[in-house]
Amino acid sequence: MANEENDCWSRVKGRLRSTVGEDVFSSWFARMDLESISDDAAHMSVPTRFLKSWIQAHYADRVLSCWQAERPTLQRIDLTVRTPMRPAAAVNKDAKTADDLRSDRNVGKAINGLRINGTATPAADSSDALGSSPLDPRLTFDTFVVGRSNTLAHAAAKQVAEGRRGEPVMFNPLYVHAGVGLGKTHLLQAVTFAGNAGGQRKVLYLTAEKFMYGFVQALKNQTALAFKETLRGIDVLVIDDLQFLQGKSTQAEFCHTLNALIDSGRQVVIAADRPPSDLESLDDRVRSRLAGGLVVEMGSLGEELRLEILKSRVATVRTHHAGFDVPLPVLEYLARSITHNGRDLEGAINRLLAHNTLSGHAVTLEMAEREVRDLIRPQEPKRVKIEDIQRVVARQYNVSRSDLLSSRRTANVVRPRQVAMYLSKTLTLRSLPEIGRRFGGRDHTTVLHAVRKIEALVNKDTTLAEEVELLKRLLQD
Template sequence: MSLPPPEDSVGVVWSRILSVLSKELSEQSYKTWFEGISLHGYSDTSLVLSVPDQYYGKWLEDHYQNLILSAAQEVLGKAVSVTYQVIEKPKTAASSPSHSRSPKDRVSGLVSLNSNYTFDNFVVGPGNRFAHAAALAVTDAPARQYNPLFIYGPTGLGKTHLLQSIACEIGRRFSNYKILYISSEQFTNQLITAIQTKTTPQFRAKYRNLDLLLIDDVHFIAGRESTQEEFFNTFNSLYDAHKQIVVTSDRPPKEIPSLEERLVSRFGWGLVTDIQPPDFETRVAILKKKIEKETIGVPDEVLYFIAGKIKSNIRELEGALIRVVAYCTLTGNKLDVRVAQEILKDSFKEESQKFSIEEIQKTVADYFQIKVSDLRAKKRTLSIVRPRQIAMFLVRELTGYSLPEIGEYFGGKDHTTVLHACNKISAEKEKDIGLRGVLDKITGLLKKER
């Protein structure tokens, strides 16, 4: 093969090939397999792709070879061969010390780290406070407490954010650590490749010489006998050597179907903690954190509106904000609740409007034997204030209307008044069985009337 062409030429060719590939692959597949490689060089007849290790190259060859060949032919105008090479980057005196590299660079793995996933960018609330504290404890003293650390919860609540934050922070504090962040699917794929290429000893050496292993979505290894066997032995090797293990899952170990009991037991050796959906205040804080770097101002009313609509998935929450900001930035429209409602109308689940505010007000008024007009008036007698607070709380819980919108339906109350009422009822119902019973009865009446 001829010498690699000038760097600019290589960059242009590779950029065009990636452009073709991105149109043929899902976003996840593209990010997983093609953002971590580069074009080392090319000649009239062949391309050489630079890959992190031989397992990576073997996987690309087995699963994406034809697609890569097709993309290369489209860009170069002729058929070429493609080979893979593990490229050792030359070390220079200026760059050899490990502390000259960023923490992210010191974390290996096939899944690239998100630079926004740091502890500084993680918004702490009641639903994730304990998991966040445990993650910080692990970074302070790896393998000394909470080993393994098992974090579980539904998709989109910040498990991956915490996992990558741990990886980056330990990489920053312990520059000599060997750290691997990877998904369970990638672990399985690497094992399969190692078995096929008869390089299982190298695979085991790679994993069992780590100081920190972080595996995302570990529940995907359930039901895979060979993968569970290999992970079990890897776990034992690292644990016995006092190395830190952190994993995430969508459910606790005991509830993962087809997960071997010995692995359930191992996960229980450390700390098992969950992440719950964020409450309203945390959702607003997440949105405010998201807009810190935006050049366009976002009114609080818009943040309250979005936070009131999307309650269970942080990625969807942030995605909704991005859509609204992008639309107003590109069109020059004023950003307000009306515009946000129009842009996001297709994103909200139908059940968020299952009950109307009027229905809830009428049911609450009937239950307490008062008039609906009393709920909307400015009367501050206890016999009216309490039902009004309960009605506001139920509207927020059952409809997803924003705080300002709720206030308008209750005689033009300020959003802070609505927030106070909702917080008061939310806090009291945790301790007051009678109040919980009232809320359940009213909710039951609403459903019965439907």
């Protein structure tokens, strides 16, 4: 493949990563390769049929729009399944690829240590469930640093973790939302560790992706009943990254499971990157049930909390590397300069540790400035979401968000809707068809008309131009 095509593919992946976010990109696109580019199509491949069908069903427009930003002449994407390097054993005409089989095994492990293969398997005990869950042993309550932005979330999670079987459940579901790297997963895994440590309750931690894999596999193997019974026998169900839950049948099953657990007094703990009202992909019934529990936001990390996190991380590292020392002025510089999220803070300490141990040089302020300069992103623009645009526009024009998505054609709704579509096109990388779907399933030509209409009016109407600029500032601050 030509270097030019490789460079173009790298830029497309960069656009895609910034569009869908690092977690979604890693889940669905990390193993997608470029095969070739023809006059009107980009030919790509993935290792499994499941990945191919999922990307085609949920992300085809986004992938195409990222390609078209680099090569406007492209009209379509062609996605195929790569041939395995070594042939899979053909047990029957429906034999799976090696990647499919590995995926199935991972799903079996995720659902409380079950192997759902055709007959129901009794649920594993809590220690088995813990052993087969995707848990990081460092993410406990002891290592969680509490500050002003996460005090309530921490207290609620701690109370859930300390609950006993048969006791009344106070917060159900407990719903925690925050941006990337602010501690959601740490809290959820801490709840899982603490809950399983007591030995009285079965606590299961699943990402939304693993829940989907498990449900799809259960349907495929005709063991959906065993899948449901297993989940509904859990004392505490912990679901991470709920924003990735897709598919009507999967959402319906999640809703039934949620209702069954809550109605029977079992605990549900959920984390997502936004509040329930902004999870547009979820069914209204699910959003309503989630909003009926305790919804807690974990805010951004203040400088004081960032400094405490850095101190905690250094103390942890010193248990294995006793000679590792980071002077307080260096920690204060990192806390002041690295503002994005907690993962960047940990990455900074890891870099200092690597430099210290590999070179033998002491950690200094000058060395820290050099090693972490790419983690300092004070001017990084905020990534605007269509949900944010709809919410801000609705508030500014005194209409409801549901009005913007409705079919109402009154003047007090049409103009805000057009402004919101215009901002969605100018402030995000979403394609016209994608924007149309997010505005009540409208056709892309409707979005195009709205964009052109507002563009023309902004050039003539000073008042509207000022309103649009104000909205942009509100969204980007």
